[in-house]
Amino acid sequence: MKPVRIGCIGLGWIVNRAHLPALAPLAEEGQIVFQAFCDLNEETLKTQAEKYHPQACYTDFHEMLDKEELDAVYLCIPPTLHTDELPLITAKGIALFVEKPQTLNLQQAVEFNALVEKSGIITQVGFVSRYEPSAEPTRELLQKRQPRHAQIQNFYSGQPIRYWTSRYELCGGSFVENTIHNIDLLRYFLGDIAAVSAFYVESLPAERIEPMNLPHVYNVNYRFTDRITANASVSRVMNNVNFSKREVTLVSDDSIIEWAPNKIVENGEIVWQTNEPTDSFGRQARAFVKAVQTGDASMPRSPYVPSINSLAAVLGANHSAENAGKLVHLEELINPA
Numbered sequence: 001m002k003p004v005r006i007g008c009i010g011l012g013w014i015v016n017r018a019h020l021p022a023l024a025p026l027a028e029e030g031q032i033v034f035q036a037f038c039d040l041n042e043e044t045l046k047t048q049a050e051k052y053h054p055q056a057c058y059t060d061f062h063e064m065l066d067k068e069e070l071d072a073v074y075l076c077i078p079p080t081l082h083t084d085e086l087p088l089i090t091a092k093g094i095a096l097f098v099e100k101p102q103t104l105n106l107q108q109a110v111e112f113n114a115l116v117e118k119s120g121i122i123t124q125v126g127f128v129s130r131y132e133p134s135a136e137p138t139r140e141l142l143q144k145r146q147p148r149h150a151q152i153q154n155f156y157s158g159q160p161i162r163y164w165t166s167r168y169e170l171c172g173g174s175f176v177e178n179t180i181h182n183i184d185l186l187r188y189f190l191g192d193i194a195a196v197s198a199f200y201v202e203s204l205p206a207e208r209i210e211p212m213n214l215p216h217v218y219n220v221n222y223r224f225t226d227r228i229t230a231n232a233s234v235s236r237v238m239n240n241v242n243f244s245k246r247e248v249t250l251v252s253d254d255s256i257i258e259w260a261p262n263k264i265v266e267n268g269e270i271v272w273q274t275n276e277p278t279d280s281f282g283r284q285a286r287a288f289v290k291a292v293q294t295g296d297a298s299m300p301r302s303p304y305v306p307s308i309n310s311l312a313a314v315l316g317a318n319h320s321a322e323n324a325g326k327l328v329h330l331e332e333l334i335n336p337a
Helices: 013-028 042-052 061-067 085-091 104-121 137-144 176-190 280-294 308-321 329-336
Strands: 004-009 033-038 056-058 072-075 095-099 123-125 149-157 193-201 216-226 229-238 245-252 254-259 261-265 267-272
Touching: 004 013, 004 061, 004 280, 013 042, 013 072, 033 042, 033 061, 033 245, 042 056, 042 280, 056 061, 056 216, 061 085, 072 085, 072 280, 085 176, 095 280, 104 308, 104 329, 123 149, 123 280, 137 176, 137 245, 137 254, 137 261, 137 267, 149 176, 176 193, 176 216, 176 229, 176 245, 193 308, 193 329, 216 308, 308 329
Parallel strands: 004 033, 004 072, 033 056, 072 095, 095 123, 149 229
Antiparallel strands: 149 245, 193 216, 216 229, 245 254, 254 261, 261 267
């Protein structure tokens, strides 16, 4: 089987820290070849090229897509910078991996969804939590239960890392940029989300650590399509201590499941556990590459088109919070009359 020729558009933090290291073993095995890298920053491009040795380098993705024969593209750019990358990729029939959040503009997401669906290409959105070792066992366990409710608690720590993830207008806030992973994981376990209501506690200018202007607290409530509710409590006030807390709890009839990437605890007892490294990005990369090799679009766990529900769920939370907690029906948000 010929190696999958991969192009990368955007070589920033997540690509450098996660995707390229996950793909590198596949290159060593001959499963893929790094065909082309593209980044606007020439220094970033040079650094990654020296490490991973792509066949070609570009600072203009239009030129890359025109000149290179590619089987798949990793599109990993900030959500406000999406322009015509996806339309060009779908028009060429190239498989697409795209980082989350896919965009901050739901109308753009709807237009992109239509293009992806029409093209029939293999896609995957970077919802890596679906590839944690315990994700599939938890999903199977819940199929034997009657889920009623879920809770997410994310109390982040740390100073700003990247400029765009520190600015609400560029990332949508921590709930959109990061907690979306947990929201998507709940969708993997419990099905699609129908409605959202949210209240945020905004940070005041005097309380901020520049360049961060994110809300202090996100309090979000969800109603799923299948008679299930969930709430997410998220805060970004642990800036000056090396401590954070992240929990996912799933409540069913006679069952409380505490989810962790490598462990499942039900009613206080460990029912599943592994000591193996999580390597969720590695599993995600292998699933995507295998799908491209086989042409099996059902293999990726987070294809682009249905993933609009995860995106709408977090952008809908922002919309609700910006409108005094108004109940937002996601279908109306995606397809306004």
